[in-house]
Amino acid sequence: MTGLVIDKLSMRFDLPGGGAVQALQDVSLDLKQGELLSVLGPSGCGKTTLLNIVAGFLAQTEGEVRLNGKPVHGPDAQRGMVFQQGALFEWMSVRENVSFGPDMKGTPKAASRKTVDHLLDVVGLRDFKDKMVYELSGGMQQRVALARCLANDPDVILMDEPLGALDALTREKMQSLVLKLWKETGKTIILITHSVEEALLLGERLVVMAPRPGRIHKEYRLPFADLGVGADLREVKKHPDYAPTREEILNMIWNMEEEIMGRSEESV
Amino acid sequence: MLQIFQDLGGELAQLFLSVLGAFPFILGYLALILLSMVIWNFIRAQMGRVRDYRSLKTVTFGDESAVVSDKAASVISIVLIFVIWGAFTGSGWLPGPLHAPGPFVGQDKFTYTIEGPDGTQADATVFVSVYRQGEEPAPLEFDAGTGPVKNDSVEVQAYRSKLISWDANDEVTRKDGAKVVAVDGRAIDVTTDVDVGFGRVALTDKGTLNFEPGQGWQMESIWLPAPDSVWRRLVSVSADGYQNVTLAEHLSYSLFRVIVGFALGALVGIPLGYAMGLSNWFRGWFDPIVEFMRPVPPLALIPLVIIWAGIGEQGKIILLFLAALWIMAIGARSGVSGVKITKVHAAYSLGASKWQILRHVIIPNSLPEIFTAARVAMGVCWGTVVAAELVAAEKGVGKMIVAASKFQDTDIVLMGIILIGIIGFGIDMLMRWAERILVPWKGKG
Numbered sequence A: 001m002t003g004l005v006i007d008k009l010s011m012r013f014d015l016p017g018g019g020a021v022q023a024l025q026d027v028s029l030d031l032k033q034g035e036l037l038s039v040l041g042p043s044g045c046g047k048t049t050l051l052n053i054v055a056g057f058l059a060q061t062e063g064e065v066r067l068n069g070k071p072v073h074g075p076d077a078q079r080g081m082v083f084q085q086g087a088l089f090e091w092m093s094v095r096e097n098v099s100f101g102p103d104m105k106g107t108p109k110a111a112s113r114k115t116v117d118h119l120l121d122v123v124g125l126r127d128f129k130d131k132m133v134y135e136l137s138g139g140m141q142q143r144v145a146l147a148r149c150l151a152n153d154p155d156v157i158l159m160d161e162p163l164g165a166l167d168a169l170t171r172e173k174m175q176s177l178v179l180k181l182w183k184e185t186g187k188t189i190i191l192i193t194h195s196v197e198e199a200l201l202l203g204e205r206l207v208v209m210a211p212r213p214g215r216i217h218k219e220y221r222l223p224f225a226d227l228g229v230g231a232d233l234r235e236v237k238k239h240p241d242y243a244p245t246r247e248e249i250l251n252m253i254w255n256m257e258e259e260i261m262g263r264s265e266e267s268v
Numbered sequence B: 001m002l003q004i005f006q007d008l009g010g011e012l013a014q015l016f017l018s019v020l021g022a023f024p025f026i027l028g029y030l031a032l033i034l035l036s037m038v039i040w041n042f043i044r045a046q047m048g049r050v051r052d053y054r055s056l057k058t059v060t061f062g063d064e065s066a067v068v069s070d071k072a073a074s075v076i077s078i079v080l081i082f083v084i085w086g087a088f089t090g091s092g093w094l095p096g097p098l099h100a101p102g103p104f105v106g107q108d109k110f111t112y113t114i115e116g117p118d119g120t121q122a123d124a125t126v127f128v129s130v131y132r133q134g135e136e137p138a139p140l141e142f143d144a145g146t147g148p149v150k151n152d153s154v155e156v157q158a159y160r161s162k163l164i165s166w167d168a169n170d171e172v173t174r175k176d177g178a179k180v181v182a183v184d185g186r187a188i189d190v191t192t193d194v195d196v197g198f199g200r201v202a203l204t205d206k207g208t209l210n211f212e213p214g215q216g217w218q219m220e221s222i223w224l225p226a227p228d229s230v231w232r233r234l235v236s237v238s239a240d241g242y243q244n245v246t247l248a249e250h251l252s253y254s255l256f257r258v259i260v261g262f263a264l265g266a267l268v269g270i271p272l273g274y275a276m277g278l279s280n281w282f283r284g285w286f287d288p289i290v291e292f293m294r295p296v297p298p299l300a301l302i303p304l305v306i307i308w309a310g311i312g313e314q315g316k317i318i319l320l321f322l323a324a325l326w327i328m329a330i331g332a333r334s335g336v337s338g339v340k341i342t343k344v345h346a347a348y349s350l351g352a353s354k355w356q357i358l359r360h361v362i363i364p365n366s367l368p369e370i371f372t373a374a375r376v377a378m379g380v381c382w383g384t385v386v387a388a389e390l391v392a393a394e395k396g397v398g399k400m401i402v403a404a405s406k407f408q409d410t411d412i413v414l415m416g417i418i419l420i421g422i423i424g425f426g427i428d429m430l431m432r433w434a435e436r437i438l439v440p441w442k443g444k445g
Helices: A047-055 A094-098 A100-105 A109-122 A138-151 A168-185 A196-202 A224-228 A242-267 B002-047 B071-087 B227-240 B247-278 B280-293 B298-309 B313-337 B341-349 B354-391 B397-406 B410-438
Strands: A004-014 A020-031 A036-040 A062-067 A079-082 A156-160 A188-192 A205-210 A215-221 B106-115 B121-131 B152-157 B162-164 B179-183 B199-203 B209-213
Touching: A004 A047, A020 A047, A020 A062, A020 A205, A020 A215, A036 A047, A036 A196, A047 A079, A047 A156, A047 A188, A079 A138, A079 B341, A094 A100, A094 A109, A094 A138, A100 A109, A100 A138, A100 B354, A109 A138, A138 A168, A168 A188, A168 A196, A168 A224, A188 A196, A196 A224, A196 A242, A205 A242, A215 A242, B002 B071, B071 B227, B121 B209, B152 B162, B152 B209, B227 B247, B227 B410, B247 B280, B247 B313, B247 B354, B247 B397, B247 B410, B280 B313, B298 B313, B298 B354, B313 B354, B341 B354, B354 B397, B354 B410, B397 B410
Parallel strands: A036 A188, A036 A205, A079 A156, A156 A188, B121 B152
Antiparallel strands: A004 A020, A004 A062, A205 A215, B106 B121, B106 B179, B162 B209, B199 B209
């Protein structure tokens, strides 16, 4: 019973002026231990809501999320989060940020130190351990965020556009790092992104969500993530399936956006 | 209602006139500054150009980063204030030629002409000796003369005036119908004064002469004491105290009130702000109170606090507590509200408990805001304590200057004002320094 089960999740809330929003409807996903799922969709399709429910920051109105067979209620250390940016504690050094999880659990510093040092080596911050986080660049800060999440050894890692604020080159390097960490640690990962390319490269599985109500529109199983581990991601993009899949998904999202725009124009 | 508008209109006209009167002085000051700027720019041009990055910017007008405070201008500004101060008070620190013309001091004379009841005229001389305040007048060489009208003498202190009963030693007096018709050969009457070069002579209703020595451009020390006399007062008051209270005691009392009042305000205000930032009920409970109390200036509370708590230490500490409380509560509240939700979420999913989140996320995240509030609160407390001491206190800098003002010890008033300024500035510097050391992550989130 290892793995993450999202079972017929629905979420609906009332608006203050009357009416209600169906943010999610009957979303079901079954993730085995070690699977990497990327979630794409136009704005307002409920992908962040879905992630927040899995993380335990929001409550669903119907359905259930089960991790290793147990229903989840509220956030805990089993489900780690990596945010876009600004989630590091700038009053702590890099090392203190990474050891935050073990510290909160009461693990003695001496015991966690080895893990923390190792993780900082893995993410390539060997020489920045004692810097304050505000002294680091955006890409380095995201490396700290990844290491901080891994230091807690969660079963599932939830990533909410972790690379969204980075420049193109840094983003490519970080994508390789995410793949490397995924393979080495064998964590289950859900990654939310706006970038179709990123979703394709990093998603072993990929779901495209549709808005109003938020639901799963289409699911793919893709070979690119496995190919990308330890390889040049630009080579992966030359795979014959890559470009057609990208075009197909882009069209799909494009049409959804058009539909939203059309609808809102009608309602004006 | 119309009356109020008329009164206020009159006040406005008065204000406008006094501003107009100050205009030449302001223009003179601006001219001095402008002159200094030209001279300094010339000197700097001679020293060779600095070729740093900023010097290569061609657009500087409107580029905020290209505008830095010119240190030379600051130095000139301060020096100029002291020079002007010294020049118009005849300060011993300033070489004589820089002094503005001072009051006339020394001996001189003028003549007056009387007309007897029969129309005959005769002249006499008034020998004048003007001496400085606190000095003995120099002996006056005085010759009573021989004519029907005897010469007179008068000793007068600078900035004062004196009546001359010119007929006291004469054979023909005012009672007989004699009157002064001219001074130094120029006609004089009740409405026309005569300028004798070293002072003015006026004719009073009763027919005596009133002599007022020339005052020059310098301020009398009761209006504005010289910087060196303020300094001497500082030295003497620090050594011997003023009215049996030493300067250290005055300052310690004021600082004690500020520190205790502020500390209590922070001690209550910060947890209150946290509670308001973390709980709907607390927010709702205190919002009306805080929002109402915040715009009430602490000075407006002084009368009430005196009624309730008297003029002792308690009253002043309550006042400063109230001054600091709302500022600190609002600072702490906005510090908590300013926590990025991603940080809190991240901490929860790293396994932190509520208490740990408060301790390791919310408190450190709110510290920069709390420091900003503390700086404001300290400034307000310092201003409030001085004002409260002006109203009622036995010791404290405010008390010192209000007591000195009653005895017209203007040098102590000025010294107190300067000390208040320096200490207020020092407190702010200290807070900024503490902020840099304690919350280096401010603004870096």
